[in-house]
Amino acid sequence: GQQLNQSPQSMFIQEGEDVSMNCTSSSIFNTWLWYKQDPGEGPVLLIALYKAGELTSNGRLTAQFGITRKDSFLNISASIPSDVGIYFCAGRLGGSNYKLTFGKGTLLTVNP
């Protein structure tokens, strides 16, 4: 199956710092999604990207669809304690295939 390489695997930062994480693939994706999972909960969609080069923000979160269509980035500015959780990227290949391939996740810990 398709592989998504998500990095870093984990991050431990101080409150107020900015955070960056990314996903790369050997395949070209038509859609990139970023999810956040709080402890004990299901993943919640943060940002959806549909076009190469697209840059989309959701509050303090900004995500970009890479020009090569093989990568995507998520940035969180001025982190706060409630940003703690696991962040997943997910990608969809083109055509009628609506299956998502997920990265392995980035565990974010924010120290107050």
Added chain:
Amino acid sequence: DADVTQTPRNRITKTGKRIMLECSQTKGHDRMYWYRQDPGLGLRLIYYSFDVKDINKGEISDGYSVSRQAQAKFSLSLESAIPNQTALYFCATASQGNTEAFFGQGTRLTVV
């Protein structure tokens, strides 16, 4: 009330037992998915369905079966549970032609 509801939320079962996990949704979505989450491995697709009676294998379907008898319900069965099926299981839904998936709160299954 949650749009995607999974029952039970937690279950401990013995090796060899049959167990069914239920998922129901009020979003009116055609597409439903079952994922498995293991620490450090992200979310892996078990089965998916694009309509009633439509069943498709995901990347890790061995040892599992599913049933989609109604648009709003998608159940996952383990015919004979084994310890390495201990994991967090998520149901997700998506509307036709849409990549964005919405997740339930998960079922934590422990096979002893």
